[in-house]
Amino acid sequence: MSWGWVRRGGVHYDVRCLNHEESAMRSVHCLGDSKVTIGESPKPSADELSLVMRVKASAICGSELHALRMKPEELPAEYDNGGHEVVGVVEEAPAGSEFKAGDRVGARIVEGCGECTFCEQGYDTACLNKRIYAEPGGHAEYFRVGVRSAHRVPDGCDWPEGAILTGDGLGVPIRAARRLGDTKGKQVAVLGLGPVGLSNTLVQSWGGARVMGVDISAYRVNLAKELGAEEAVLGGESHDVEQAVMDWTDGRGADIVMIAAGRAEVFKTGFDLVRQQGTIIQVGELEELTFNPSGVFIRREATMMGSWYYASQDWPNMLAAHESGMPYGKLITHRFPFEEAQAAYDTFVSGESGKVVLTYE
Ligand SMILES: [Zn+2]
Numbered sequence: 001m002s003w004g005w006v007r008r009g010g011v012h013y014d015v016r017c018l019n020h021e022e023s024a025m026r027s028v029h030c031l032g033d034s035k036v037t038i039g040e041s042p043k044p045s046a047d048e049l050s051l052v053m054r055v056k057a058s059a060i061c062g063s064e065l066h067a068l069r070m071k072p073e074e075l076p077a078e079y080d081n082g083g084h085e086v087v088g089v090v091e092e093a094p095a096g097s098e099f100k101a102g103d104r105v106g107a108r109i110v111e112g113c114g115e116c117t118f119c120e121q122g123y124d125t126a127c128l129n130k131r132i133y134a135e136p137g138g139h140a141e142y143f144r145v146g147v148r149s150a151h152r153v154p155d156g157c158d159w160p161e162g163a164i165l166t167g168d169g170l171g172v173p174i175r176a177a178r179r180l181g182d183t184k185g186k187q188v189a190v191l192g193l194g195p196v197g198l199s200n201t202l203v204q205s206w207g208g209a210r211v212m213g214v215d216i217s218a219y220r221v222n223l224a225k226e227l228g229a230e231e232a233v234l235g236g237e238s239h240d241v242e243q244a245v246m247d248w249t250d251g252r253g254a255d256i257v258m259i260a261a262g263r264a265e266v267f268k269t270g271f272d273l274v275r276q277q278g279t280i281i282q283v284g285e286l287e288e289l290t291f292n293p294s295g296v297f298i299r300r301e302a303t304m305m306g307s308w309y310y311a312s313q314d315w316p317n318m319l320a321a322h323e324s325g326m327p328y329g330k331l332i333t334h335r336f337p338f339e340e341a342q343a344a345y346d347t348f349v350s351g352e353s354g355k356v357v358l359t360y361e
């Protein structure tokens, strides 16, 4: 087997296709029902657009949980894992590219065509001809990524930190910070302190915003304080989050409410917590929900925005965060050898973790 491309809804995905040569690697295989194992898959190969890295670290993302929790029969065919926050050493790069074997690189998995008006702005994620490098999954010994969407891992961070720097870990909150603009001195309520909420807590606090974090996990509430939150409180049914936010903001409501939780009731709570003409930013993936905009949204004249992954225009700000000494490595609470992937996922879903990273020999 080797690799080719298929186009679905305007997006190019890489897929396996039959080939005479066969070279295998080990990768995490998602079995459904929250179980994983280490299996074999065909090793990807570089082409004129992409390089292959020998993976040194891969971070687990909350977006993987949907597939992890599927029933075995519901999993897509030939699905290995949803890993996409990957760093490693270049094994093979196309001739004439800026990379060579041995370079330290991280993967931005969404790569624009490089020619359209969006790509000219560095807004790859909006490109109508973007490529997504995500299969067979980044929790594997080798991973292929586009030459134009590979980023050099700078000195001063180890491999797990590199996976945070070049992946969702720093990319997602830096993108959200771009969307929000100057938040210095503003009061930001972050609802949900999984990795996305925690990383936004760090980036906003580091940038001078005043952050209150809310989560049902005491572990994550404490972690938010360590990452710079001015306040962090327990949420859930037996806690009056609205009162806590109103007390913190002298009854006005938060300037910005960031929704980093995947539950509809948290989304609705967000509108109760934002001040007049405040901003609500949705950064956590959410299923369909019913919502009446009249009461809080229209009368409160709120602004609602979204933010997705990161684009090449965000990379300079991510590097600047690294150079400023932002302690993004603190987002990592657990590191597991790749072979112990099951323990890593169990830790990730327990709610008693920040970023969980797999490491490779
Ligand atoms: Zn992700």
Ligand SMILES: [Zn+2]
Pocket: 112, 113, 114, 115, 116, 117, 118, 119, 127, 128, 129, 130
């Ligand atoms: Zn484009």
